[in-house]
Amino acid sequence: MKLMVTGGAGFIGSNFIYYELKHHPEDTILCLDKLTYAGNLSTLEPAMKNSNFQFIRGDIADREFVNALFQKEKPDLVINFAAESHVDRSIEDPGIFLQTNILGTGVLMDACRTYGIKRYHQVSTDEVYGDLPLDRPDLFFTEETKLHTSSPYSASKASADLLVLAYYRTFHLPVSITRCSNNYGPYHFPEKLIPLMISRALADEPLPVYGKGENVRDWLYVEDHCAAIDLVIRKGREGEIYNIGGHNERTNLEVVKTILKELKKPESLITYVTDRPGHDMRYAIDPEKIHKELGWLPQTKFEDGIRLTIKWYLEHRQWWENILSGEYKNYFNTMYGKRLHQ
Numbered sequence: 625m626k627l628m629v630t631g632g633a634g635f636i637g638s639n640f641i642y643y644e645l646k647h648h649p650e651d652t653i654l655c656l657d658k659l660t661y662a663g664n665l666s667t668l669e670p671a672m673k674n675s676n677f678q679f680i681r682g683d684i685a686d687r688e689f690v691n692a693l694f695q696k697e698k699p700d701l702v703i704n705f706a707a708e709s710h711v712d713r714s715i716e717d718p719g720i721f722l723q724t725n726i727l728g729t730g731v732l733m734d735a736c737r738t739y740g741i742k743r744y745h746q747v748s749t750d751e752v753y754g755d756l757p758l759d760r761p762d763l764f765f766t767e768e769t770k771l772h773t774s775s776p777y778s779a780s781k782a783s784a785d786l787l788v789l790a791y792y793r794t795f796h797l798p799v800s801i802t803r804c805s806n807n808y809g810p811y812h813f814p815e816k817l818i819p820l821m822i823s824r825a826l827a828d829e830p831l832p833v834y835g836k837g838e839n840v841r842d843w844l845y846v847e848d849h850c851a852a853i854d855l856v857i858r859k860g861r862e863g864e865i866y867n868i869g870g871h872n873e874r875t876n877l878e879v880v881k882t883i884l885k886e887l888k889k890p891e892s893l894i895t896y897v898t899d900r901p902g903h904d905m906r907y908a909i910d911p912e913k914i915h916k917e918l919g920w921l922p923q924t925k926f927e928d929g930i931r932l933t934i935k936w937y938l939e940h941r942q943w944w945e946n947i948l949s950g951e952y953k954n955y956f957n958t959m960y961g962k963r964l965h966q
């Protein structure tokens with residue numbers, strides 16, 4: 625089978641490409657990525673040596689380009705990871721989130737309708753459900769939880785999900801959707817909580833914790849997410865949504881303190897900064913459906929996953945130091961300049 629993986633030069637997409645090359649050597653993979661600030665071709669260097677892998681640079685929202693690519697390549701499965709993915713950036717400038725996350729999804733699905741497809745899979749997020757209160761640990765997001773978005777990012781992802789379901793009902797496009805909780809692991813862009821804190825702690829720089837650090841996220845090691853998507857695209861039912869998460873809830877402060885302890889750095893590096901506007905309190909996934917239907921269960925406990933992740937960042941300094949020394953430097957100064965000095 626030929627898989628088209630969009631957004632494969634980013635964090636989860638690249639991990640998924642390596643998962644597929646390892647577990648399905650009979651398949652071929654075509655990665656389509658625009659290489660935005662979040663896409664990194666060096667991440668895919670080992671894959672480039674594999675004759676079953678091909679990289680194409682392009683924009684999923686460019687209809688003419690996408691149609692020509694589908695006509696030439698005729699993929700069997702399309703797995704759409706391509707997105708603007710950072711909540712804080714969506715608060716600064718929502719426009720590109722609508723363009724890529726909503727329009728891009730529509731363009732890809734139109735090409736699927738025109739050229740035929742076995743499955744279009746949308747990689748979505750638990751953020752489409754909004755948040756849960758801290759004082760109700762008994763509550764979890766199920767696939768039936770109503771959509772209730774907080775940020776332009778989550779609203780754009782929820783819009784895309786609705787479009788995917790509409791294409792299933794109206795055009796009978798064979799689709800599936802997964803909604804996953806927070807991932808962590810190798811190749812995570814250092815603007816996100818865990819890699820940001822690891823890189824800054826290693827440099828003995830202040831660690832900017834939003835608000836009081838009480839917000840809770842349900843952390844999943846990225847390889848477990850890849851295994852779940854692999855199951856859904858091959859064995860999951862068409863037209864279905866599957867939630868993915870690992871019952872690994874931690875407050876942000878717990879996560880940051882764990883990183884500091886592992887790196888033997890002092891807690892005095894923690895700096896409380898202005899909160900994110902509209903900041904979601906707690907995410908927590910009920911993964912019962914994917915467990916019952918497809919037998920998926922997370923394999924990596926947070927304590928093990930965070931150690932593996934820290935080890936990876938220590939062993940791949942060049943990868944993230946290149947990012948930190950480039951255009952990202954301006955982003956950090958602009959975004960955190962006002963936060964750190966309040």
Ligand code: NAD
Binds near residue numbers: 660684685708748
């Ligand atoms: P990322 O920001 O690390 O990577 C996104 C990739 O998409 C980059 O390689 C970028 O170049 C590419 N891209 C952006 N716009 C594009 C366009 N118009 N055309 C083609 N390529 C484009 O993101 P990630 O964290 O790997 O997330 C991947 C997907 O998983 C996203 O759809 C995100 O919403 C979803 N998701 C992420 C998480 C998480 O914790 N990171 C959790 C659940 C769901």
Ligand code: DAU
Binds near residue numbers: 750841
């Ligand atoms: O839940 C899935 C989502 O997880 C994905 O859909 C998103 O693409 C992904 O970016 C992630 O969103 P979050 O907003 O939860 O991730 P982020 O790493 O930006 O922040 C995690 C928590 O840490 C959040 O409560 C905000 C807080 N935070 C973040 C940063 C960057 C800080 O306290 N300080 C920071 O500097």
